[in-house]
Amino acid sequence: MSALPTGSGIASVDEARSRARAAAETRQDAAFHWTLFAAAGFVLVILGAAAASMLWGGRQAFETFGWHFIVSDEWDAVGHQFGAFVPIYGTLVSSAIAMIIAIPVSFGIALFLTEIAPTWLRAPIGAAIELLAGIPSIIYGMWGLFSLVPFMAANVLPWVDGNLGQVPGIGPLFRGPPLGIGMLTAGIVLGIMVIPFISSVMRDVFQTVPASLKESAYALGSTTWEVVWKVVLPYTRSAVVGGIFLGLGRALGETMAVTFVLGNAHQLSTSLLMPGNSIAATIANEFTEADSDIYLSSLIALGFLLFVVTFVVLAIARVMLYNLARKEGR
């Protein structure tokens, strides 16, 4: 833009001033923009940096043991032999138990909160269930150790051992001394912890089903259950799976609650009643005891494995959840 000739000196001073001001504002805007951009970039970088730093920290373990790090069950701090099969197995099994408990219960809660409960009851009950998610995991751990473990040992596990333990096929899973501490108890605590995450996703996505779809089904004479099973669930399937994976991601990486009730035993046993270990619990228990470089490196390598697994699970969860959001046009 070319400057217009101005009549008086005062006007040109004004103009120069306003131009200087406009230039300053442009600079400030650019600086502001770049600051925000850098912050967003930082968020993006952290995740990659975390993965890279743990891969770097665990490289000694990966180099020394190779594939044996994942498939070997020998965890010998004195002899410097580290195989992570026991913690990996424990993480997978305890999370599986958690999901077996949490998925049906969360579905039931979502069903209750969207279709069964009277409207005035929905908000308070929903808030109460979400409180479960607000309780810090260390509290779950303490409660698990001091209340659930004795209760399981005295009342539940003898029955499990005596009845489920005798069933052919699955019997060996449920046979063992009623210690209270062990894989089954850890799985139950994990299950309770992830219920609020899964049920709140399910409730939220159930509410996105267009009323006209549900009302059409009701008008054809469907029962509530048929509407949920044949209309609501098919409509929200991908997001429901996303919510389940979100809960699974939580269960896999949960540390403190599991550390309290799992027993920290590097021993592989078929029975769910026996103590075991998980990736997160191993790291939490042994990190400060790691007295050699290879020990420390093995623990960081375990962290890397956990990171990779949870990243994959959470990424699947997000993609599944985005699918419904896109259908909604949001």
Place this chain on the structure above:
Amino acid sequence: MLRATGFFYRRRRAVDLFAKTLGIAATLFGLFWLAWILLVTLNNGIHALAPAIFTQNTPPPGGEGGLANALFGSLEMSILGVLIGAPLGIAAGTYLAEFAERHHAWRESVRFVNDILLSAPSIVLGLFVYTLAVRSVGHFSGWSGGIALGLIVLPVVVRTTDETLRLVPNIMREAALSLGIPRWKVTMQVLYRAAAPGILTGVLLGLARISGETAPLLFTSLNNQYWASSINAPTASVPVVVFQFAMSPYESWHALAWAGAFIVTVFVLLLSVGARAYLLRNRIEGAG
């Protein structure tokens, strides 16, 4: 009126009733655990509370004492975590909501990564900060604990800032920009003012989340039996002390662990319930 009374009709009704009963049972199941956990924590905690908790340091094995150093350490590192996580999170969230409309792929990938950070295991973030800020410096410190907590606050604040700013009606941006106000001023003085309750809620929820966080502190601030001489020294925190004391065989340590658990639980629950109630009362007008 036509009445269906056949076998199939009755079976459908029975299945429906059965499903509804299971739904109610599942909800009662969830509430049962909530009640049990809260009752145990509150009951044991109230019996263990004593003035000494707030005035004395953590005792040696089997001794009597309090949690003063741990309470101070937790407070110090939580504040540090919020001071690190909140400004970064607000900046990144603002970028996503306001300045990235022409960079769709880039914006969505930041949102995607942030969503993953939001549910990533905190122990992994702790290990990351360990390799970054403990190993390189050579000792555990309150600083590194604060950084680890900051990384946990960050995604919460990014998410809430992003979502809240997107609720601010466009007409406010247009009105301010049409007066010739530069964008940074519009953001700072108009949008932030409208979105303040939502952003503040995000910060409070982030604070609630780190107040009970244990796993990342195990590798960063470690623990300290005494009053930490500076923020550069290993620092005690309530959750780590609760972990250490609860796993110990000493009765007096167990009592202190329950007291710590009680303080953490009450603080976290009040904070998260309070933050949500505050948001409900101060929602952005015209944006549901």
